[in-house]
Amino acid sequence: MTTSSLSPLILVDGSSYLFRAYHVPYLQALSTADGQPTGAITGVLNMINSLKKDYPQGNVVVVFDAKGKTFRNDLYPEYKANRPPMPEDLRSQIAPIHEIITAMGLPLLVIEGVEADDVIGTLARQACDLGIETVISTGDKDMAQLVSPNVRLINTMTDVEMDEAGVLEKFGVKPDRIIDYLALMGDKVDNIPGVEKCGPKTAVKWLTAYDSLEGVIANADQVKGKVGENLRAALEQLPLSYELATIKLDVALEQGVAELRPKEANVEALTALYQKFELRRLLAELTAGQVAGDGTDAAGEAEAEPEISAEYDIIYEQAAFESWLKQLDEADCFAFDTETTSIDYMKAELVGLSFACEVGKAAYVPLKHDYEDAPGQLDIDYVLGKLKPLLEDKNKAKVGQNLKYDANVLAHYDIELQGVAFDTMIESYCLNSVATRHNMDALAEKYLGYKTMHFEEIAGKGAKQLTFNQIDIEKAGFYAAEDADITLRLHQAIYPQLEKSPNQLSVYQNIELPLMPVLAKMEQHGVLIDSDLLDQQSRALGKRLEELEVEAHNIAGKSFNLGSPKQLQQILFEELKIPVIKKTPKGAPSTAEEVLQELALDYPLPKIILENRGLSKLKSTYTDKLPLMVAGKTNRVHTSYHQAVAATGRLSSTDPNLQNIPIRSEEGRKIREAFIAPENHKIVAIDYSQIELRIMAHLSGDPGLVSAFTQGRDVHRATAAEIFAVDLDQVTSDQRRSAKAINFGLIYGMSAFGLSKQLDIGRHQAQQYMDKYFERYPGVLTYMEDTRSQATEQGYVETLFGRRLYLPDIKSKNQMRKKGAERAAINAPMQGTAADIIKKAMLAVDAWIREQNDPRIKMTMQVHDELIFEIHQDIVEETTAKLVEIMNNAVDLDVPLIAEAGIGDNWHQAH
DNA sequence: ACCCATTCCTA
DNA sequence: GTAGGAATGGGTA
Structure with missing residues (x-):
């Protein structure tokens, strides 16, 4: 029986599904025995089959994008210019999908010069004219503009249908204003320009106020504030954006809706294709269908592959806990996560724990939820007592997301986490440091195409945000168990990719993962601060700041806020009529240091502002703040080192940042006097001399530069001698300064x-x-040129140890961005290799300290090319000598690696 | 309460 | 010119 002419038209946006299927992790693993990937094929077919099942009367038509440019590229050459080329393992699946769909007998449209959207739009419109109901199956929000009384959207992933009311609810505007809405926002992915800083909220606000894009444009001068300026700046672009966002409804098609009818499936061809691509389940269903004598619909009966589905347990009873314990004990590897009262590991108290041994099955063990009427929970000492042997077993593999945090929390419960076999945050960072942020929500979205439940959804936000112990256990349990489950899924999605790249895998296994417990130990130990000294300095600074303020107000002839660049601009450039030397990126007259430095030669006020700025920075950021960060538990300051933030491989430090403590100015340096050693101990600071220049010598192999280092010369002086063609001892200090700037x-x-x-x-x-x-x-020179071309050709550069930095902007048509990416490409191998070296040194130092088993030696800080220690005075000399030796021999380069040590009662003296 | 631009601290 | 974090003011929500 053929479908009647009034059966609904089901339009499938094949390209949108293709990309989504490609990013589903459990599909990514699929391939034939000889390596042809088939995940996207499977995914798309599953979606089509599931649609056929949901709409048995439906007339399914599948539309794909064609290769090559479309009319939108003619309208706007930069359209989709930022898109990376389609990965080969996806491209190779397109032709098979087309073949299979054709063999299934479904109409397939691939029209050049337009996008799938336009074909779908055209067909929907034709159907509408014929009074046929249409359902468009897509994941693309742009399609919302096509919705009408006769046209609905369905998102097959979520099975949610959207009609006109649904569009209004989801987007805040009706379908006939979706194009206006899209034009205002622009689209970063497709590179469609919009109004800067105008997102969904602003677009809806404007469209509500002025009805349409036309109305917004007409009333543009009434929109206040920064966004208003952006709107006015974008006025000329907006009609283009509107045009780009508009889906065509009049594509010339050889076959209209009336002609697009399913044919009999070509069972023979289909069988061959399913065999070729080893689609066993589809093949089995096809055969079963044949036997039942129902060839045409065989594929339509297929069960869709399950989507991310899960079983999460909340453990209240001892028996259930012990049964989970047994599972953990038997598993090769399990995921776990702690839930606590704070993101600050020093303040965090354990609220619960979650686990997963296999994908889709996870459990949450609540321990300390203490809201009113919270149900009874297992005893924390009992639970931790049972878990301790597992968590401390270094042969028991665990996977987690940012386990350094969990290790720090557990340390407060006398559990020393061991056996961290995998950390998904570090995996993602080693695979591609810049592709995404490395928090779980971002990773789940990127690698699993899955939106996790956000903490704010269960805890609220702002001042009223609940801590985890105050959250309803049922809600919290889902969130927590999901975390463990997602961690496991992430590991399965990311780690195989990392394994394909031996160098990156080595950085992960030999540097980053072993470094994690070393950093945790440094964080736990903390640094000792002389709060009294800092308070004293704060008072002195405060006094001087008051004097400067009075002077400044006198000169200006009025009172103003010295800390406000805006007010200062007003005073300097409008009231005192001082000439503008430089502007900020936004076009305002700059009052930055270099500007004031120059103005200070001719005017009195800039000098005062400079001193004020410098001192108030010291006071607010350091002398006031540091004493407040001393932890009650230890009387020390505990920073957090971030291992997956800096693109180049460096660490970063926050809360407080201990990597930017002043040293350059006289007053600033004093702050280091407050970084003191405990009783009978010394501070030892050991830094690598000229490490990045030495790396440049090694990587470039330039004989002149290498020999300058091997012969132990002052490299800047040697450079000056070469550039200015004078003898080494004839180099003036000015020449040396120039050479240093060049280096x-x-x-x-x-x-x-x-x-x-x-x-x-x-x-x-x-x-x-x-x-x-x-x-x-x-x-x-050769090295620089090679690096630049390497970056352009392969899209990334590498450090000496194979750490990779991707540079997506290297192909940008925006010259600013491209040049910026080139500079980053030159810098990254040197900065990154230096980061690799000091990390290796930290591992070697830590191994040695552990071997000594002597609590009188502690590594306390890392500042990019410097390590800081606390060492007992009785052993400080020989220990320092040993540490210097270890650092010197951390790696083997073609030039000597030189570490220099200082010893003192505080960090200032040790320098 | 939140986001931004600006400024300034480090290697 | 590279790589970071943090404080501030000021506008908007």
């Missing part, structure tokens, strides 16, 4: 323009210096 500039990927600004010389002169430099050190 550093090179590490930063600098241009002649940058150097001229740095040295305050002409551009021509700067170019001459650089030419001379490259003439003397041609290996460096």
Whole structure:
């Protein structure tokens, strides 16, 4: 029986499903025996079959994007310019999908010069004219503009249908204003320009107030504030954005809706295809269908693959807990996560624990939920007592997300977490440090295409946010169990990718993962601060700041806030009529330090502002703040080192940031006097000398630069001698300063323009210096050129140890971005190799300290090229010598690696 | 209460 | 010119 002419039209946006299926992790693993990936094929077919099942009377038509440019590229050349090319393992699945769909007998449309959306739009409109009901199956929000009384959308992933009321509810505007809405927001992914800072909320607000895009444009001058300016700046672009966002309804099609009818399935061809791509389940169903004598609908009866589905238990009873314990004990590897009262590991108290041994099955063990009428929970000492042997067993593999945090929390419960076999945060960071942020929500979205439940959804936000112990156990249990489950799924999605790249896997296994417990130990131990000294400094600074404020107000002739750049601009450039030297990126007259420095030569106020700025920075950020960060438990300050933040491989430090404690200015340096050693101990600071320049020498292999280091010369002096063609002992201090600026500039990927600004010389002169430099050190020039072309060709650069940094902007058509990416490409191998080296040194140092088993030696801080220790005075000399030796030999380069040590009662003295 | 731009601290 | 974090003011929600 054929479908009647009034059976609903089901339009499938094949391309949208293709991409979604490609990113589903359990599908990613699928391939034929000879390696042809089949995950996307399977996914798309499952979705089509599931649709056929949901709409048995439906007339299914499948539409895909064609290869190549579309009319939108003609309208706007940058359209979708940011899209990376389609990955090969996806591309190779397209032709098979087309073949299979055709063999199934379904009409398949692939029209060049337009997108699938436009074909779907056109068909929907034709159907509408014929009075046929249409359902569009897509994951693309842009399609909402097509919704009408006769046209609905369905999201097959979520099985949610959307009619006109649904569009209004979801987007806040009716379907006939969706294009206006999209035009205002623009689209980062497709590179459609919109109004800067205008997101869904603002777009809806404006469309509600002014009805349509036309209305918004007409009333643009009434919109206040920054967004208003952005709107006015975008006025000319908006009609183009509108056009780009508009789905065409009049594509010329060879076959209209009336002609698009399903044919008999070609069972023979289908069988061959299913065999070829080893789609066993589909094959089995096809055969079963044949036997039942129902060839055409065989595939339609297929069960869809289950989506992310899960069974989460909440454990209240001892018996249930012990049964889980047994599962954990028997599992090769399990995921676990702690739920606590705070993100600050020093304040966090355990509220519950979650576990997962296999995907889709997880459990939450609530322990300390204490809201009114909270149900009874297992005793924390009992639970931890049972778990302790498992958690401390280094042969029992665990996987987690940012387990350093959990390790720090558990340390307060006398559990030393061991056997951390995998950490999904670090996996993602080692695979691609810049593709995403590395928190679980972002990872789940990127690698699983799954939106996790956000903490705010169960805890609320702002001042009224609940802590975990106050959250209803049933809600909390789902969230917590999901975390463990998702962690396991993430590991399964990310780790196989990491394994494909031996160098990156090595960085993960040999550097990052072993470093985690070392960092945890440093964080736990903390650093000792002399709060009294800092308080004293705060008072002195406060007094001086008051004096400066009075002086400044006198000169200005009125009172103003010295800390406000805006008010200062007003005073300096409008009231005192001082000339503007430089503008901020936003176009306001800049009052940055270099500007004030120059103005200070001719005017009195800038000098006062400079001193005020410097001192108030010291006071607010350091002398006031640090004493407040001393933890009650230990009387010390405990930073957090972040292992998955810096793109280049460096660590970063927050709460407080101990990697930017002042040293350059006299007053600032004093703050380091407050970083003290405990009784009978010394602070030892050991830093690598010129590490990045040495790495440049090693990586470039330039003979001149290498020999400068092997012969132990002052490298800046040696460089100056070469550039200025004078003897080493004839180099003036000015020449050395210039050479130093060039050496550093090179590490930063600098241009002649940058150097001229740095040295305050002409551009021509700067170019001459650089030419001379490259003439003397041609290996460096070759290295820079090679790095740049390597970055362009493969899209990433690598450190000496194989850490990778991807540079998506290297292909940008925006010259600013492209140049920026080139500079980053030059810098990353050097900064990143330095990061690798000090991390290796930390591992070697930690191994040695553990071997000594001597509590009188502690590593307390890392500041990129420097390690800081607390060492008992009785053993400080020999221990320091040993540590220097370990750091010197952390890696083997073609130039010597030199660490220099200082010893003192505080960090200042140790420098 | 939150987001942003600006400024300034480090390697 | 590279890589970070934090404080501040000021506008908007």
